[in-house]
Amino acid sequence: MIKTVKWLRGAAMVAVLALAGAVFAEEDNGFSEHQTKRAVDTFTYGAEQCATLDPIYRVDCLRQAYSQTVRVVANASVYWEAEVALTRVNRGLYAFVREHLDKNVGRVRVNGGRIKAVTADSVPVAQALYGDGVDRAVAAMRGASSLEVRYFEPIAQVLLASKALMQ
Structure with missing residues (x-):
């Protein structure tokens, strides 16, 4: 018994x-509020630094802000959809800067990196490219599962707000 x-x-x-x-x-x-906040804060700080620059430097500056934010979200594997969306924008900006680099203008140091200038004539094209890239990234983050959207939405909001920097 x-x-x-x-x-x-x-x-x-x-x-x-x-x-x-x-x-x-x-x-x-x-997922964590802390991880999302770190990503938002990293991108926001980088974008604020870019706002102080001439438009010819903003493309590469924003590329650097995306790169730093990707490193933050890459630390948590569940953020992979956000990481992919941010990486796509980053790569598009990187390719654009390489293609439209203004070799006659020097680099400036911003947020720990040396920022390259693009030609003044290419800035309107960069504006359109950036707007499309942000829209696609936001759509990808908002098209995820409801749990993911809860954590990705603050990131999407700061991306949308950064579109004004390229106008």
Whole structure:
């Protein structure tokens, strides 16, 4: 009888722990307000630095802000959709800067990096490219699951706000 009671208590404990593990696993989904805030703060700081520059430097400056933000979200694998969206914008800006680099203008140091200038004639094209890239990134982040959207929305908001920098 005592063995049976002990066995039943042990079985009950195993069942409770199994249920508790499932509940804790549901709550620990890898997303965090802190991680999202770090990404938002990193991008916001970079964009604020870019706002002080001439338009010919803003393309590369924003590329650097995206690159730094990608490094932040890459630390949490559940942010991979946001990472991919941000990386696409970053790569588009990188290719644009390489293609439209103004070699006659020197670099400036901003936010720990040396920012390159694009030709003044290419700035309107950069504005359109940047607007399209941001729209696609925001659409990707808002098209994710409802849980992901909850954490990606603040990032999407700062991206949309940065479109004004290129106008």
